[in-house]
Amino acid sequence: MLELSILGFLYDEPLHGYELKARIQALNGHIRPVSDGALYPAITRLAKAGLIEHRTEPGSGAAHRRILSLTTAGRAELLDRLRNPKDVDITDGQRFFTVLAFLRHLPDRADQAVVLRRRQAFLATPSSFFYRDGEPVGAEEAPDLFRQGMLRIARATGAEERKWLAEAIGSLEG
Numbered sequence: 001m002l003e004l005s006i007l008g009f010l011y012d013e014p015l016h017g018y019e020l021k022a023r024i025q026a027l028n029g030h031i032r033p034v035s036d037g038a039l040y041p042a043i044t045r046l047a048k049a050g051l052i053e054h055r056t057e058p059g060s061g062a063a064h065r066r067i068l069s070l071t072t073a074g075r076a077e078l079l080d081r082l083r084n085p086k087d088v089d090i091t092d093g094q095r096f097f098t099v100l101a102f103l104r105h106l107p108d109r110a111d112q113a114v115v116l117r118r119r120q121a122f123l124a125t126p127s128s129f130f131y132r133d134g135e136p137v138g139a140e141e142a143p144d145l146f147r148q149g150m151l152r153i154a155r156a157t158g159a160e161e162r163k164w165l166a167e168a169i170g171s172l173e174g
Contacts, residue, residue: 001089001098002034002042007070007078008102010052014069017043027101032094043068051077078102083111090118113172120165123158 005024009015015023017040024034046052051074054066070078082103089095096119106112128136129150139151 001095002038003046004078004081004089004098004102006039006042006046006068007051007074007081008098008105010068010070011075011078011102011105014067016057016065016067018065020068027098028094046074049077050074079106082106082115085115085118090115091122109172113169116165116169116172120162120169123162123165129154 009023052068054068056064085099089099126136130137139148142148
């Protein structure tokens, strides 16, 4: 997801590393902080693969800044990753939010709808944080107040997401 975020933010405009890190941090929130030890090796990998390039500009102080931008191959890679997200990018809520953050870059509304339909299909499958005899445990069956709370919040969030997905797919498919 870090590479997808890098490609997605650079699709919009060239950025220097600090600004890129700040945008990724804002997208991920405090739950998944981005360290320099993860960000800069990812930038190096993408540059070696020919997906991003950099140029040096004078900084506000004495140090120069490295400005990162997407190559044509980087733009194509981003669109391919958005068109064909991995299953985990559909099933994990935070990873799916990252896909959503950049899905607008896909030029074909039908391709956008396919991604949303995959998430919709995943959400249609009954699930829970807890299971009993292989069956999902609902909020009403949870043994304590806190698990009941988890399950009620997840149910409400899931219902709202399913509603939004149906509206968005309807809009995309006209």
